[in-house]
Amino acid sequence: MTHASIAPVRRATLLAGIGLATVGALVAGATPAYAADDSVSYLAPEYQVGELTGDGKVDTDDLAILMTAVGKTSADADWETVAAADADGDGVITVLDVAALSKAYLYDDDPFEILETDVVAVQKAMTAGVLTSEQLTAEYLNRIAAYDRVAGIDPATPAEMLEAIVATNPNAMAEAKALDAERATTGPRSILHGIPVLVKDNINTLDMATTAGCACLADNRTSTDAETVERLKAMGAIVIAKANLSEFAQSTASSISKYGTTRNAYGLGRDPGGSSGGTGASVSANLGVFGLGTDTGGSVRVPSSFNALVGIRPTIGLVSREGVIPLDLYRDTVGPMARSVSDAALALDALAGSDPMDAVTAGADGVKPLSYAQALDPKALQGKRIGYISGLVSGNQNAVGFRLVRGAFADLEAAGATVIDVGSFGSVNGYGLSSLPGSSSFTHDMNEYLNAYYRPGYTFADLAQRVTDAATSGGPTLSTWSAATVRGWASTSDATRDAAYPNFSRTQQAMRDRVDQLMTQYDLDAVIYPSTGGTVGSPASNNRISAFSGYPAVSVPMGFADSTLDETSYSGFPMGLEFLAEPYSESKLLGFAYAYEQQTQHRRPTTLFPDLAG
Template identity: 30%
Template structure:
């Protein structure tokens, strides 16, 4: 029999609905696995065995009484530790907030639990979201389940590692300059940074308000669609939340991609590690075999994205952390402290110029989408690196290399879906990102699902 921890929510839901599988049995299987192997991976900061089992028993009783709520009912979910959870500590991966107990639950988590999801625990993350390696000197450096000597990506590295190791069925993540998509690529899973404002960030600790996105991380495109069906929607308590029609994100998953136009910006073809270049060219050929029309496109304005992303992220982060940087400077991990201090010396003219560059980027993307349906690119230009002892310098270098690839979708607020692209010569996975126009998540999932089927053949 297939082990329960390897199954997706899409595979588990029919078993739970038909009572062939109990939510308690499923939850216990994954909690036992956390007990057995997470001491070497460090994907969780706060496992919640008692709460998870209590929720699983409630779900079991509801399903037994014919009150099945839908495909999340009884599904175990790991929550990144920057989403507030009422009565459960939310550290944001930091020493400063080690004992923080929120009085409210983040809107996105509320929706997932309201749909019957089971909260397994709070997942490890790069401190305050300020890095892409998930090194964390307070709660343990998260390791990549594919090879424990390698990094899992960050800042949602606990979310990516938990999925890759079978320590959660679904997880939540956040993405300000790549924090969902980088661990998705390095851990070989699926991660969606939605359209800005589509998923509420109410109750999510900010890194940079105008760039922060919350989204789903899973082991399949259909699971992304299930999570998004519940997570998306207007929230009057979130000033960035948008009112937009919400489609059934699962309805087009099995549609083919013949005739769709995929643009490959030349910007994303420079500076690729050889393995990434080879896998990406193979992916493009596969899209063409599936009937898509692939063309190289030029978006010279993309060169502005690193400046815009770096200045806005560090500037807004330094604003949020202003008092703590004065009072608790030594409580920050050194790499994050350097990152935030850089923002503290950002000038108002630099910040305004960065926002102007961002507006230029938005216009350039709009123009590109007049000619193509989506853009495709490697998620990151590098193969997953080994964890190094000089982790402070390593995080800054990985951020420098990856940010030009991931920050454009944050600056423009457009959705970007990272899908597994194959294995590199070091035996670790990498990813490809599909970037769409605003509110094109349904189309991205359709293309991502078509791609996913090729990985299974």
């Protein structure tokens, strides 16, 4: 529908104050670049205040209604039709109420800035017609070309390169152009329409090979996208590149593969964490709006901590793992990594849901909200009881982690929460966090993946033999791991797996019981702990609480190391704070993370990857 009765208004003009003459001009204004029905819904509470038409978005429809209601008072019979937009609560609709409502309209015709942009800012610019998806996609591809495989970026380590991207999508520009045409004719599909994103290279993509970082899978061109990628594309997102990882997702400390050694976005002399380090470094370096990682033991949250990102490990069963090269399907999950809590929540909106190809997600549709953005309330921590699990910081009392945790206590309390020290986590089923037993399912799960997506009947042992043959041929090797190591991974029998499962299962249940006990004993809304033992180089085992319980966790930036305040050799590198609670509590956790983020604004951009235009 085209609305010729009102033109979009520069937010700066509205905020400066508008008069009745201006209102009259607006009512008689020209058609906007995109019609009101072509704007998008963003269900964060602050963007719903004053919404009048019931379509879940503030747009020119709402502004037109309110403008024609200027002068209406609470004594009027039809007051209830506009009362929600009486921003100052004075019982009269004035131009100040119109100005307040305009702030919730996803429209901004100021010059667009790519650095640290987010989904909402992109949609505002696209709705205003000052940015297209084709332009934005080209900008990100240019940034990848300019920064990913180029030396001399970091003066401290001039020989190092970021090496976060394995491949770019050859069809990205065509997809962006098609999505722009779709927006112009039928409107955007969702708030993710035209958004360029990055995907870890163990998640199937139709347009690019899926290698898990091993050249032995360079020819793994799957005929379908993974379910998570399909969901993003269905919402209008564009996968512009595959991100590097620790080969076969085996390390949380680093992200080294046959496609490069990914470095940290805040200093190329340091590791980014793993195994989703390519996603972490590239999103932090502003090479895409947000990205996908996978998390088995901490592989979303460790690189999020080390690159000042928000990372979500969802409840096992909320997000499909179909089409993902596995490590341990009892613990594997896919999660978003973003520069803001809002973007992470919007990504999770697309990812969450039931998938018949992944049986554990059968109940997901019944537990996901209309939008996780509905939880993004800056007051979400008020009156909440947050339990701090102690003993998970690396180093002595002068280490960076202790200072940042003390600061987090103060920040949480300033946001209205009560923080309770619940003591150390202790052991579960006789194991400490660093020595928890695995399920020995890697071989089994890889066999199933290879048979389904690579070649019928092909096994992990066949793949290991390919690695061995290359290693003994005198030519280029196919893996950064030794052939013996890969053969060892591929040799676990089903009998060994079956024997390992009972103890693994008991440990999982003991982990859940311990979390439940803490939540009940202290009447907690969530628990917190540092996402990693320290900043870069200290992944530790904190992240295993979520990984082995299957409970959701959100990592959010907690601050940066500072050599003037800490005993550290990692000054200027970040560290995250992790929130964890009961299964399917992602909405609550995102609300807490958002309130903490808004209270602190701890993320600061890296200076190594400036705007190319600058």
